[in-house]
Amino acid sequence: MSRTFVMVKPDGVRRGLVGEVIRRFEAKGLTLKAMKLIRVSPELAAQHYAEHREKPFYGELIQFITSGPAVPMVFEGREAVTVARTLMGATDPAKAVPGTIRGDFGLEITENVVHGSDSPESAEREIGLYFQPEELV
Numbered sequence: 001m002s003r004t005f006v007m008v009k010p011d012g013v014r015r016g017l018v019g020e021v022i023r024r025f026e027a028k029g030l031t032l033k034a035m036k037l038i039r040v041s042p043e044l045a046a047q048h049y050a051e052h053r054e055k056p057f058y059g060e061l062i063q064f065i066t067s068g069p070a071v072p073m074v075f076e077g078r079e080a081v082t083v084a085r086t087l088m089g090a091t092d093p094a095k096a097v098p099g100t101i102r103g104d105f106g107l108e109i110t111e112n113v114v115h116g117s118d119s120p121e122s123a124e125r126e127i128g129l130y131f132q133p134e135e136l137v
């Protein structure tokens with residue numbers, strides 16, 4: 001058993017895709033362990049995306065992720081990080097294959113509907129940023 005961090009980004013919430021994203025993860029067999037609706041603060045966004053601080057898209061990324069409500073979640077299951085990334089598709093929705101979340105619902109690389117941790121280590125770090133231990137059910 002492993003777990004991963006997933007977040008429906010502000011574009012996904014605005015477009016009413018929260019239920020669709022959760023449905024796909026649950027249909028695959030992952031178990032929802034924690035979830036909430038929040039407005040990501042600039043401070044939290046900076047911690048979350050610290051590894052991208054020097055990237056040219058950093059400013060746009062922080063502006064976008066703080067622009068409206070988002071839905072962070074924790075999913076648990078076998079190979080959770082890899083399975084979640086497979087369900088989401090490529091980071092750039094223009095390259096994501098149909099059948100994946102970004103392949104079916106996205107077109108822009110910044111507004112790409114959903115975030116998922118890229119490794120078990122990132123998952124634990126991101127879960128710790130967004131959730132208190134007692135919020136994992």
Ligand code: CMP
Nearest residue numbers: 052057061091109110111112114115116
């Ligand atoms: P995410 O999985 O949340 O991790 C970092 C985010 O940066 C990524 O999804 C994209 O939404 C965003 N981003 C914007 N531009 C780029 C880019 N050129 N390459 C990678 N990620 C980008």
